[in-house]
Amino acid sequence: MEEKIANLVGMAKDEISKVTKEADLLNIKAKYVGKKSEFNTLLSSLKDMSSEDKKIYGPLLNAKKKELEQLFNDKFTSLSSSVDLSFDETLPVNLETGSLHPVTIVAKEITDVLKRMGFTVLKGYEMEDEYHNFEALNIPKDHPARDMQDTYYLDNGLLLRTQTSGDQVHAMEKYEVPLRICSPGRVFRNEDLDASHENTFFQIEGMVVDKNIKVENLIYVMREVLKEVFHQDVKVRLRPGFFPFTEPSFEMDMSCLICGGKGCSTCHGTGWIELIGCGMVHPNVLKNGGINSDVYTGFAFGVGLTRLAMMKYKISDIRYLNSGDLRFLEEFEIE
């Protein structure tokens, strides 16, 4: 009996695997599990068996019949579908993606972390007046600081801004304290181009004005920003610096990520990379912005976005960034 069942199942499986047409499959199905099939004959012979045999063969026959029916159903599904599966799934695809400019990506990362700390992102003006670029920032006419930044003056009496710092003034004019703003943007300096000098590059300005803002807050914010950009903990240190619009003024260095602070060619052996100019907002600047410097203090910072992008992506030549050369740009991600 067992042998008979096994044979029957074996034959049925064999025929199912060979069949290619739905009609043939129907015939085979009738032959094996239909009303007049051998399986049914076997099932009807159960009633003549001893009660012991019934207990053994009844469940076995039913199980095998179910198994076959499932096989028939699967085969039906596969025969009725017209999908051609004869393709080579190992063929390659030519992936084509768009790309964002590396400066955009770095600016996004910085503004994201600043926004988490309550900053608003503003956008300033590339063509700017002397007042916002210099005077309001405590840089009067004939101040040597105007020489430090070779300015592009325009024939309409305006200039191309040399720094995003003017956005501090715009922000104070537009909004009231407390203020927490940052402003990424393009700036211009009349310099000859080489691997590390551009006349058109990006900075991000930041400014916080409130009661009780201290140097300690500045350090915290800057370190958090750098941590976000470089995706690792960085150490920072403040050194004396000089900017007419901050007092005290600092240069902020970041521990060199190449050597981990031990000293290498990138950091000129010092273990530190000069990265951010910052300081406490100069009382004159607050005054120019209509803010009472006896009540409020603030800090401001300017980070070279272009420089940061170059460090992050280890870009060897600044001229790539404004070249529009897609061989360079298409390597950058969209996110």
Place this chain on the structure above:
Amino acid sequence: MLISCNRLKKYIKNSEDIDFVKVWDIFTMRTAEVEGVTIKGEDLKDVVTAKIISCERHPDSKKLSLLKVSDGKEEYDIVCGAPNVKVGLIGALVKVGGMISGIKITSRKLAGYPSNGMMCAWDELGIGEDHSGILELPSDIPLGVDLTELYPIKDIIVEIDNKSLTNRPDLWGHYGIAREIASITNHELLELPVLEVPNNLSDLDIKILEPELCRRYCGIKVRNLKNNQTPIEMQIFLSYVGMRSISLFVDLTNYLMLELGQPMHAFDERVVKNIVVKKANDKDVYTTLDNVERKLNKDNLMITNGDKYFGIAGVMGGLDSEILDDTDSIFIESANFQAGSIRKTAVSLGLRTDASAHYEKSLDPNMCDFALKRLLYLLQKENPDMQIASNLTDIYPNVLEEKKICLEKNDINRYTTLEISDDDVVRILTSLGFKVKVNKDNYDIVVPTFRATKDISMSADIIEELIRMIGYDNIKELPMNINASSKVWESIWDSEYKVKRLLASVFKLHEVHSYIWYEDEMLNKLGIIKDGVRLLSQSKNNLLRDDLSLSLLPIVKNNFKNRNEVNIFEIGTVIKNNENHSHLSILLAGDEEKVKDKYMMAKEIVMYLFKAIKHQNISFKNAQVEAYYKEDKSLEIICNGKSIGYILLFNSRINSYVGKKKIIVAIDLDFNNFMAINKDEKIFKEISKYPVVNLDYTILANKDLKYQDILNILDEFKNKLIMKREFIDVYNDHDKLKYTIRYEVGSLEKTLESEELEKFKNKFIKHISEKGLEIII
């Protein structure tokens, strides 16, 4: 700026306690950036004073001499090539086994004669560039003494970043640096000896006609001088800090500038008559010391003598008053000029000198007479018989008084949580030259004038002094408390980023950055003449762009060298009507046969942007555009009745500029106008619960009609059963075009009856045929 630690040591009491190699790390953290520390004289060994006791010509050589040299104990045979060898000369002998510039000297044969050592020149000792002959030391020098013991050859030279000293006029001399070091290391700064002038002679005739530009002028005449050799110590110092030794008088003025930061000038007294400080006449020509003719302008401040130009104030003297070898009396100028005026003059003449660089920093006018007396003191040491020939004449119309600042104690903690005690305040400020009186709630502070010319004027400046000397490295970081108001909020930057991301991710475009000015070369090649805002004093590429798409063409052109398709965008500033405008330009460039694909892609991008960002539908209309675009293929983009931008096709001349058989479709959006469009907030739209019917119609039209014409006719057909209308396709059929349009017809209330459908169909067919079109059913 280069600083000699040997000099600094002379100004600081117990300076031997200071590690002058390590202290510069702290200096960087407290004062200004140190760029490098160089150890001098370490590579010298066994260089001693020695006298030439015999000197013979080498029989076969014109240059070489055979010397016998004595160090007082032994005699050495030396072959020497220097021209100035002579018996009795005391020079520097490098003994066998000794070293100069790191090179070991051995005993060897030179041109057939043994040479046991070497007599050396200054440059071989690492001092200066003089290689004209061997050292000639004073005849009273003892023999056999190690040169490094005799002279300050062993030194530490420090380079300080000039930029980080911009705001510190007091640090442009060694004495100022010494004051910082003394303060940092808690040492005492020594006072400098000067020569007091009795002023019992007569005043010189000095006049200042421009008291705003020349704040002070001190002068004195000194006679009975010899322009001797500058002491070797001073020569070494000058060389180490990057100056050439010229003659005693000139070297002394330079030395004073290096010591106190005060530029000085020595004139040959024999030509000095009366000094007047005044402005130059426009277009006058004047020959400066360097023998260059300079064209002056009326803003140049000049020193005149007997109605003739004598020097350009604070920049450079003239040829006719130059110190000569036989000069035996000098007139010394120690003056103070206004920084801005000097800077302007130096820039306009293209003549930046050490003196002008110092004056540009706003020097302390109270330094003038002190520096002059200091110079006299040093001059007298070299010329004990000198005679003061006039009063120290001091014209100082507006005396700079010391500045007083009252610092509230509470104020310090508005800037930092650092606790600074009264003792700290007094110690730090006193060591920096301030005077402090401690009161209960505040400090009365007197600012020394050498810090008051521009650097220190208010409390915040004093606080900087205090915390930098406590050390910024002692400040711990602290998160900010959140102020939860959201009054200040702008979305422009976020929106820009959103748009950029859509363009890069959905349409696979690449973001580029370009310049804000046009490339002249491109404009010339294309024959495009534009007017607009220009950069001053730039002869090339000086026109600011008013069309972002046009300014991006060179980028397209360059990329076509490596690829067939260039799909790029930039959000950038253009200048129109003297205003900043933010524009988005998208360029889709490729082969000619792709022109329709590119154009349709451009339409899709524009519609997608408005839909995805603003939930707005837009319409297009024909536009008037610049001549470098094809007018009949230009569409103006209209949203809510407002023009927001254009879809453009560059004309064939431009296309061939970027590459052979290429086309460029451009999208230009005024980004601020785009951002200003209100987002259409979506309201839930009911979906019909009943079946809807799709009705496809093919409309036959003449080829002179565009889809827009068909669309206008379709728009006129209004029926409440229309739920949606779709354009399916357009085919060419001989001389006609076949447009297939699909209507989705239905009702929200019920299933449509067949009569209602029939009625709709008939109405539509009637409308179309009334408009002169034919429908194929």
